[in-house]
Amino acid sequence: xxxxxIINSKSFDIGKSLLxxxxxxxxxxxxxxxxxxxxxxxxxxxxxxxxxxxGQINKAEVFPYPEIGNEELEELNQFxxxxxxxxxxxxxxxxxxxxxxxxxxxxDGLKELGLFGMQVPExxxxxxxxxxxxxxxxxxxxxxxSIAVTLAAHQAIGLKGILIAGTDAxxxxxxxxxxxxxxxxxxxxxxxxxxxxxxxxxTRATLSEDGTHYLxxxxxxxxxxxxxxxxxxxxxKTEVVDQEGVKKDxxxxxxxxxxxxxxxxxxxxxxxxxxxxNTCEVVYDNVPVPLExxxxxxxxxFKVAMNILNSGRFSMGSSGAGMMKKxxxxxxxxxxxxxxxxxxxxxxxxxxxxFALMATNAFVMESMAYLTAGMMDRPGVPDCSxxxxxxxxxxxxxxxxxxxxxLQVLGGLGFTKNYAYERYLRDCRILLIFxxxxxxxxxxxxxxxxQYAGKILTGKIKEMKRGxxxxxxxxxxxxxxxxxxxxxxxxLTGKDGLVHPSLADSALKLEQNxxxxxxxxxxVLYRYGxxxxxEQLVLKRVADVIINLFAMTAVLSRAxxxxxxxxxxxxxxxxxxxxxxxEMYHAPENNDASIKKIAEQILEKRAYVCAHxxxxxx
Amino acid sequence: xxxxxxxxxxxxxxxxxxxxxKPDHSGVVTEGVKHSMNPFCEIAVEEAVKMKxxxxxxxxxxVSCGPQQVQETIRTxxxxxxxxxxxxxxxxxxxxxxGPLQVSKILAxxxxxxxxxxxxxxxxxxxxxxxxxxxxxxxxxxxPQGTFASEVTLEAGHVKVVREIDGGLETIKINxxxxxxxxxxxxxPRYATLPNIMKAKKKxxxxxxxxxxxxxxxxxxxxxxxxxxxxxxxxxxxxxxxDLVGKLKEAGRI
Numbered sequence: 001x002x003x004x005x006i007i008n009s010k011s012f013d014i015g016k017s018l019l020x021x022x023x024x025x026x027x028x029x030x031x032x033x034x035x036x037x038x039x040x041x042x043x044x045x046x047x048x049x050x051x052x053x054x055g056q057i058n059k060a061e062v063f064p065y066p067e068i069g070n071e072e073l074e075e076l077n078q079f080x081x082x083x084x085x086x087x088x089x090x091x092x093x094x095x096x097x098x099x100x101x102x103x104x105x106x107x108d109g110l111k112e113l114g115l116f117g118m119q120v121p122e123x124x125x126x127x128x129x130x131x132x133x134x135x136x137x138x139x140x141x142x143x144x145x146s147i148a149v150t151l152a153a154h155q156a157i158g159l160k161g162i163l164i165a166g167t168d169a170x171x172x173x174x175x176x177x178x179x180x181x182x183x184x185x186x187x188x189x190x191x192x193x194x195x196x197x198x199x200x201x202x203t204r205a206t207l208s209e210d211g212t213h214y215l216x217x218x219x220x221x222x223x224x225x226x227x228x229x230x231x232x233x234x235x236x237k238t239e240v241v242d243q244e245g246v247k248k249d250x251x252x253x254x255x256x257x258x259x260x261x262x263x264x265x266x267x268x269x270x271x272x273x274x275x276x277x278n279t280c281e282v283v284y285d286n287v288p289v290p291l292e293x294x295x296x297x298x299x300x301x302f303k304v305a306m307n308i309l310n311s312g313r314f315s316m317g318s319s320g321a322g323m324m325k326k327x328x329x330x331x332x333x334x335x336x337x338x339x340x341x342x343x344x345x346x347x348x349x350x351x352x353x354x355f356a357l358m359a360t361n362a363f364v365m366e367s368m369a370y371l372t373a374g375m376m377d378r379p380g381v382p383d384c385s386x387x388x389x390x391x392x393x394x395x396x397x398x399x400x401x402x403x404x405x406x407l408q409v410l411g412g413l414g415f416t417k418n419y420a421y422e423r424y425l426r427d428c429r430i431l432l433i434f435x436x437x438x439x440x441x442x443x444x445x446x447x448x449x450x451q452y453a454g455k456i457l458t459g460k461i462k463e464m465k466r467g468x469x470x471x472x473x474x475x476x477x478x479x480x481x482x483x484x485x486x487x488x489x490x491x492l493t494g495k496d497g498l499v500h501p502s503l504a505d506s507a508l509k510l511e512q513n514x515x516x517x518x519x520x521x522x523x524v525l526y527r528y529g530x531x532x533x534x535e536q537l538v539l540k541r542v543a544d545v546i547i548n549l550f551a552m553t554a555v556l557s558r559a560x561x562x563x564x565x566x567x568x569x570x571x572x573x574x575x576x577x578x579x580x581x582x583e584m585y586h587a588p589e590n591n592d593a594s595i596k597k598i599a600e601q602i603l604e605k606r607a608y609v610c611a612h613x614x615x616x617x618x
Numbered sequence: 619x620x621x622x623x624x625x626x627x628x629x630x631x632x633x634x635x636x637x638x639x640k641p642d643h644s645g646v647v648t649e650g651v652k653h654s655m656n657p658f659c660e661i662a663v664e665e666a667v668k669m670k671x672x673x674x675x676x677x678x679x680x681v682s683c684g685p686q687q688v689q690e691t692i693r694t695x696x697x698x699x700x701x702x703x704x705x706x707x708x709x710x711x712x713x714x715x716x717g718p719l720q721v722s723k724i725l726a727x728x729x730x731x732x733x734x735x736x737x738x739x740x741x742x743x744x745x746x747x748x749x750x751x752x753x754x755x756x757x758x759x760x761x762p763q764g765t766f767a768s769e770v771t772l773e774a775g776h777v778k779v780v781r782e783i784d785g786g787l788e789t790i791k792i793n794x795x796x797x798x799x800x801x802x803x804x805x806x807p808r809y810a811t812l813p814n815i816m817k818a819k820k821k822x823x824x825x826x827x828x829x830x831x832x833x834x835x836x837x838x839x840x841x842x843x844x845x846x847x848x849x850x851x852x853x854x855x856x857x858x859x860x861d862l863v864g865k866l867k868e869a870g871r872i
Contacts, residue, residue, distance in 0.1 A: 114812035
């Protein structure tokens with residue numbers, strides 16, 4: 001009897017700590033009376049990837065693959081046509097790269113097309129596009145790296161702060177001109193002394209004597225559009241007095257207009273790639289910023305910065321895919337005409353392997369990007385920062401490797417400036433650096449997931465240590481099962497399986513992997529405890545596994561849908577998940593047959609063959 | 619005059635696509651292939667919208683004949699500035715045999731119904747290359763025609779058209795109502811900007827059946843076979859004129 005009471009009270013404690021975890025996770029401390037039920041009064045907790053750390057597949061989040069309505073799809077296709085036409089006819093990427101400048105006529109054309117306000121709501125003069133539609137247009141703008149970055153710096157991060165944390169007055173005042181492109185925006189966080197360590201910025205905003213405005217002093221570095229932006233989101237330290245009356249320095253986000261005066265932009269940086277995009281230093285010398293130009297709360301700037309960066313990251317997946325598809329076309333043309341040893345290049349295995357690699361990567365990038373965009377478009381503002389980070393890491397590295405392989409197919413020709421490959425390679429390199437370096441993002445991915453898993457597991461482990469027999473037996477049983485190669489059925493295959501039967505093998509592999517991953521995370525946490533934060537190499541491996549797991553999930557979900565609805569060329573999608581799955585499973589399996597098959601399909605059509613994941617058949 | 623201009627737009631395979639013949643030689647592959655508005659139709663729409671912007675006419679109506687998909691093309695015309703659209707519904711089967719004669723009958727009927735002051739068409743479609751619809755429409759209506767227009771000036775009661783002809787340029791003056799067909803150098807069509815595409819969603823497209831217009835779609839033409847052009851073969855170099863003559867005689871050319 002007394003044992004029961006102890007257990008009950010422990011459960012109560014665990015429940016409370018879990019509840020507290022939920023509330024505290026979202027950043028705000030919400031004081032709560034002891035409750036037995038969890039009220040959903042704040043944003044949904046992280047969507048899918050977090051649960052993978054517990055060895056759980058949150059099926060409802062990712063199956064079925066997100067779809068958009070027929071009307072939306074038609075509208076989207078209508079949008080794609082003029083943008084593609086513009087990029088084919090009016091964008092001379094070679095010249096932009098050589099001159100390190102985007103001609104003003106081109107910029108004007110982009111503004112007229114409406115590309116400067118894609119995600120600004122219609123009522124403020126923008127297009128009000130959802131994340132999915134934005135991602136789709138990102139596939140086209142990616143054809144020119146400098147333009148893509150200029151547009152992204154302006155709207156994905158530059159004016160995003162106003163969209164997600166601005167007051168109605170700020171939106172009304174600034175958004176219309178930003179949407180039309182009359183004003184261009186920039187995101188100013190990085191400084192000479194603080195890049196990855198964003199919280200260490202030294203730019204200061206001090207309250208004026210009469211308390212009506214702040215005076216901004218400091219300098220920012222690597223600011224895209226910094227040379228000509230009219231509106232900047234600037235992050236600076238402000239003195240804040242916390243609850244206990246202690247003075248602290250906290251970051252605040254400010255909406256700064258160049259017109260305020262005191263702002264100087266340095267010379268444009270001479271860069272390896274994306275040379276047409278303007279990047280420079282921006283110096284603030286006693287710039288007066290009115291109080292009403294604070295974005296969000298004073299002292300809440302770090303969170304605003306992270307939210308802004310998280311919200312734009314996923315589109316790198318579709319940009320990468322768009323670029324890859326173009327490269328596959330270009331490279332296939334060459335490989336099917338060039339002959340050596342009396343055979344076309346396309347008949348050689350090593351060349352075929354490169355095409356299979358490019359196609360697989362494009363497929364995975366597409367699948368992940370639109371899965372994440374679809375999740376983000378769901379009502380309730382879910383937090384997909386983990387998934388977005390995964391998409392960014394995979395897409396940046398995948399693009400870099402694939403562009404290099406494409407260049408290799410052309411050999412010496414690929415190395416010359418007569419072809420676009422070397423420019424694409426130079427433009428791609430930055431993807432691994434900006435928007436959060438891949439190293440930082442891997443730490444973020446691993447630690448966020450492990451923190452989540454840790455909180456839940458701490459409860460379980462504490463229970464076990466306190467002698468909760470039931471818990472102990474359960475955990476031992478699990479360990480025995482996994483060491484004897486037992487598997488867990490997550491409901492992806494079988495009679496009511498969510499995955500199409502033809503993909504059952506790959507689905508089983510995914511389930512296996514997730515289960516093993518869950519156990520691996522448990523062991524790591526048990527072994528290192530809190531000091532896991534310093535074990536970067538372990539965390540890197542954890543991050544790599546979860547990136548692969550998410551990739552497998554996205555691919556299975558998308559292929560399942562394509563096959564189920566009979567999308568054009570859906571039969572070409574089957575080898576890809578199998579391929580992706582096997583490679584990531586690290587099993588010593590030979591993929592040669594499916595590599596040949598994928599390469600054949602592409603080289604025959606001289607293009608990427610799979611239907612777009614947003615396409616519908618009805 | 620009504621101040622209304624009818625513009626015909628056709629949905630064709632995009633000019634940049636590599637055309638492939640169907641294995642059964644009955645036509646070209648259109649499934650899954652990128653389609654867009656015929657480039658000469660774009661020029662026609664642009665001319666009509668320009669006239670409206672100069673306040674020379676009051677309304678631009680975009681017309682297209684075909685199955686459901688042609689609505690995309692009408693929407694593009696609306697996004698470029700047309701005021702409303704008319705979709706003449708033709709089933710996919712009937713569309714295969716729809717030619718310039720049938721289309722011109724439809725356009726003639728619509729022009730009378732809508733009391734159009736002008737009909738502007740592209741000079742030809744890049745799939746059929748017929749170059750007949752404009753001329754046939756004018757004949758059916760007994761209207762004057764200004765074809766291969768590279769410059770159009772609308773004045774009270776008549777139109778001055780500068781035409782591109784083999785010998786150079788010809789300027790004619792014709793009375794309205796009239797039919798014009800647009801040539802390449804008439805203007806540079808604008809892009810349908812994304813904000814305009816969104817505004818165009820609110821513009822109306824009316825559905826009409828050919829029977830409603832009293833038009834019979836039966837065609838007296840039948841396509842027997844479609845083939846790719848013969849593969850271009852390598853040339854042969856000869857040493858002298860006599861050799862050349864000899865080779866030509868061999869090939870049965872002279």
